[in-house]
Amino acid sequence: MNMKVVEKDKVISGMLGDELKRCQEMLGSLEKSVSELPKGVISERIKRYKDKEYVYYYLKYRVGDKVINKHIPKKEVEGLLKKLALRKKYEKEIVSYKKKIAYLNKILSTDKRRHGNSSQK
């Protein structure tokens, strides 16, 4: 009721391959989710007119080389801030998955090279 060392090695590299696939699938879904969320930062502009002060909110984001300032009605600011915060979370998770994928790719390519060399001997 035991597996040989060669089989164990196969199990480990298979598991790493599955983990890579899982991370890639998750990354794809995270990137899709993040693309549906707004990007940028909210800035505030105060304008004075006669004796009164008026606050306007803008969503500042970049499209290529252009910086866009889009006016946001006050009632939409809170909801937008939540979405921007959520986007940050998604982006952080995306970075973490990209690092993991790079790490797994490195291990798996080393493993392939090792097996390639040993089979040539």
Add this chain to the structure above:
Amino acid sequence: MEIAVKNKDIFPEAIQELLHALYSAGFFEEAMLVGSWVMPLYQEVFGLSYALRTLDIDFAVKFAYTEKDKKADLEKIIIDLGYIPVLMQSGIRKFTRENFTVEFVAHRKGSRGERIVSIRKWNITASPLPFIDILLSYPFTANFGNFKLRAPLPEAFFVHKLITAQRRPGESKRDKDLEQCSIIAYQLNNDRLKTVVESLKLSKKTQKTLRASCEVIDFPPQRLGFQ
């Protein structure tokens, strides 16, 4: 069957936190931890040593079409722990945090039908998979003091893996399943194993599957009650 766990740190802190939150919501009254994360539990409780595990944390949950009572909003509970919900291409909703992924599975009756089931009482979606009822029918409770956790008995986990290993589309997953079986095989309780196998109505195809898995790990099929 309830077993007090002496070493409280068998799970990383992030997972302990998740398990504690799910226990507080009453989730383990009718659900359980499954997948490779039961292995640290088996190591602690049953002395089965197996170090490999993936970063996806799977939970098996009971599913009925006629759910009336709402239990708890698990989505909110998990998001409050810092996880983010992710809609996968399959339509299933998973949760992720620092590469850990939380997902749910439910028992699937009959042939392939729906790809997702919505468990409204917990506000989650689950992937329906065959033979999950084997796991859900034979639980044990691990008592960590500040929380309790349900998981399948090793005998149920073993039989489930023997069956599903041969149905896996990928060779690597089948190898992993059978390797786990080969480790568990050392510590199986014969009476409990017999109870699990006898409770199942196994088709000829499934019996053949079981025998094939037994052969790979060199496990005598007679211990499953086969001739």
